[in-house]
Amino acid sequence: MKTDLTKILSVGGQSGLYRYLAQSNGGVVVESLTDGKRKWMGPSARMTSLSDISVYTQTEEELKLRDVFVRMKEFLQENEAPAPGKEAAEMAAFFEQVIPQYDRDRFYPSHMKKVLEWYNLLKSADALDFEEAETGEDMKEAEDAQVPEAKGTKSVPKKPAAKAIIPAARAAKPAAAKAPRQVKHTTQK
Numbered sequence: 001m002k003t004d005l006t007k008i009l010s011v012g013g014q015s016g017l018y019r020y021l022a023q024s025n026g027g028v029v030v031e032s033l034t035d036g037k038r039k040w041m042g043p044s045a046r047m048t049s050l051s052d053i054s055v056y057t058q059t060e061e062e063l064k065l066r067d068v069f070v071r072m073k074e075f076l077q078e079n080e081a082p083a084p085g086k087e088a089a090e091m092a093a094f095f096e097q098v099i100p101q102y103d104r105d106r107f108y109p110s111h112m113k114k115v116l117e118w119y120n121l122l123k124s125a126d127a128l129d130f131e132e133a134e135t136g137e138d139m140k141e142a143e144d145a146q147v148p149e150a151k152g153t154k155s156v157p158k159k160p161a162a163k164a165i166i167p168a169a170r171a172a173k174p175a176a177a178k179a180p181r182q183v184k185h186t187t188q189k
Contacts, residue, residue, distance in 0.1 A: 007019055010047070034125075050118065053065040
């Protein structure tokens with residue numbers, strides 16, 4: 001089965017990678033790629049999809065992480081990536097061979113360490129066979145192929161596909177101000 005990098009998440013403060021499973025009340029359910037345990041992550045968790053991550057290059061374009069992983073897989077064949085705890089010079093030499101155009105001023109050793117760690121995690125989970133990224137034209141062609149129009153009929157505008165949205169934390173509603181209770185003052189004689 002091919003891996004969809006939009007569903008592979010890095011969670012701030014948590015080690016490893018997680019696969020997005022479902023949305024739940026106020027958060028998401030994820031599964032660890034290392035041990036398969038499921039967790040609930042609340043809306044305050046800092047989750048980043050691996051498909052949203054890029055590596056700075058010396059050209060004006062950034063290189064998507066998916067493309068970096070593909071190049072690493074081609075370079076390493078069946079071997080694992082170097083251990084992420086290596087010296088910065090060794091990691092830089094490895095990336096020099098894999099992506100010679102990477103930006104040496106903005107792709108830090110801490111970034112290199114994460115990329116190496118993530119590659120090894122995906123390799124151990126047998127998840128390095130990625131789905132092809134669809135371009136806008138590919139999606140338009142797929143929509144047109146699904147809805148054939150009969151001759152002489154009106155074209156009905158298509159509804160855009162619903163996007164999965166992680167709900168933001170629900171703000172507590174302020175309590176309505178209550179009118180002060182009227183107090184009867186009595187004087188005892």
